[in-house]
Amino acid sequence: MESKYFDLDIPVEAMSACLLARLLDCGYHYVAVNQSVSIDDFNFEVKSDSAVRKKNKEERQAMRQNLVTRLEPPSTDILQNYIKESSVFRTSVSPPIIPSKPRIFTRLTIHCNNAENAGLFFRQFEDKLNAFDIVSFCPTSNEAFAYACEKAVNIDLISLDLTKSSEIRLLSKQCNMMMSRGIHLEFQLAPVLRSSSGTYSARSVLSQFFGSLLCIARKSFTNMIVVSSGASSGWEIRRPVAVSAMLGCLGLQPQEATHSCLTKAPFAVVTHGLIRSKTVHGAAALLKLLSMPNVSSIVVKSSVNKQSTDETSCEGNELPCKKIKLMQ
Secondary structure, three states, X not given: OOOOEEEEEEEOOOOOHHHHHHXXXXXXXXXXEEEEEEXXXXXXXXXXXXXXXXXXXXXXXXXXXXXXXXXXXXXXXXXXXXXXXXXXXXXXXXXXXXXXXXXXXXXXXXXXXXXXXXXXXXXXXXXXXXXXXXXXXXXXXXXXXXXXXXXXXXXXXXXXXOOOOOOOOOOHXXXXXXXXXXXXXXXXXXXXXXXXOOHHHHHXXXXXXXXXXXXXXXXXXXXXXXXXXXXXXXXXXXXHHHHHHHHHHOOOOOHHHHHHOXXXXXXXXXXXXXXXXOOOOOHHHHHHHHOOOOOOEEXXXXXXXXXXXXXXXOOOOOOOOEOEEXXX
């Protein structure tokens, strides 16, 4: 599965069967549907004035309820319907050389400028975050970026927004901490492709980030880079060969890194996310099972006692898979 192509950023509001068909035709069989929330839109501070404390508490409860409704991932039925309906829009009718069923993962991107509220956000909504396969943190300030590298414990990915002017500067220490924690760094291609006044700026910012990484980070850090489309239309999706060529022109080196940012690196992100959310025991084994064409779904087996919890149950396959049951 780590040799297959991933696209880990398709906005949930843009996701459709037609767009998924375009992704499949281009060779991306593993896709993440991304929904976003901003920490800065909500006030977590408690007023010290007793006269307004009660009103502030009511506002906080309303804010929390509003946020909870936005932290619900799409249901499995909705994602499966995208896959079923995409066959109508496919332009490539020839079967792939290696049969592989498409998979759609859920992702949450947390935008943050004020790092002071980030810690409280993660503590209050940890259970909600674990419902997503991937959790990404998008900082727009140096303080928020430092928090993501050093303190954020429930994230799998740090995504840098190329559409906004940012003061973020990559440091060698932060890159080393990201590597030690298994957190990857993501860039989007959509801002580079769109016909707008900010396109040239996005290209320059991305090229500067690549150049900065080559200067300050270890050579192996290029394996921690993930590139996603962030596409809101089929026009913004490019085939992997075209993406690799584009990244090479923008300064990403060596050439192997332009390939791994679409394959091995996003595979590691998904694995990290499944381990973080404790979806299953042995996320790597699960991902191998998911890539098998005869596996249609995986259901968590409820345990009655400790002995049954430790047992392995696999129907139709002899590979080790703890606490999971395969449904043919």
